[in-house]
Amino acid sequence: MLNGCPWRKFHKGCRNNCKKLTDDSQKQRVYCWEETLNHDIEESVKVLTIEECKKLVSKICNRYQIKPPEVVKGKWKRRANGGKDFITLPNRYRDRIAVVHETSHALEQNHAVKYDTYETREDHGPIFMRYVLENLSKELRIPIKKLMKTVEIFELKVARKKDCKL
Numbered sequence: 001m002l003n004g005c006p007w008r009k010f011h012k013g014c015r016n017n018c019k020k021l022t023d024d025s026q027k028q029r030v031y032c033w034e035e036t037l038n039h040d041i042e043e044s045v046k047v048l049t050i051e052e053c054k055k056l057v058s059k060i061c062n063r064y065q066i067k068p069p070e071v072v073k074g075k076w077k078r079r080a081n082g083g084k085d086f087i088t089l090p091n092r093y094r095d096r097i098a099v100v101h102e103t104s105h106a107l108e109q110n111h112a113v114k115y116d117t118y119e120t121r122e123d124h125g126p127i128f129m130r131y132v133l134e135n136l137s138k139e140l141r142i143p144i145k146k147l148m149k150t151v152e153i154f155e156l157k158v159a160r161k162k163d164c165k166l
């Protein structure tokens with residue numbers, strides 16, 4: 001996160017180690033799953049300009065009527081990063097899958113604030129996954145059922161649609 005822990009203002013007593021509250025148990029499997037998508041769907045690896053990335057972030061946020069996070073280039077960052085206030089997208093993370101992934105962090109964090117679930121949330125948990133699938137399905141024009149099948153192989157938990165209303 002660019003400005004330290006995004007939960008600081010919501011979680012009294014946070015000493016910037018909020019992440020230790022819950023383990024992010026699906027994280028590695030989410031990365032592995034996304035890599036398999038990269039090979040399957042040509043559209044997914046198309047490199048976008050930073051302006052196209054910003055448009056895509058806004059488009060996704062508009063679906064849920066949340067304020068889009070600010071998109072920054074993150075030139076010197078090694079990784080992409082996403083949250084409800086900022087999304088960092090270094091050069092090699094400017095494709096649809098990466099943008100959907102990072103924007104879904106913003107959606108999930110807004111969700112946690114709205115439903116007051118920040119103590120039990122996981123960065124790459126079931127709620128996050130629901131938002132990723134919903135938006136990947138729309139942006140890559142793949143039926144969500146088909147995407148669900150790819151997720152099953154990695155035993156990723158996905159929250160129910162009715163539990164993910166922003």
Ligand SMILES: [Zn+2]
Pocket residue numbers: 101105123124
């Ligand atoms: Zn992530």
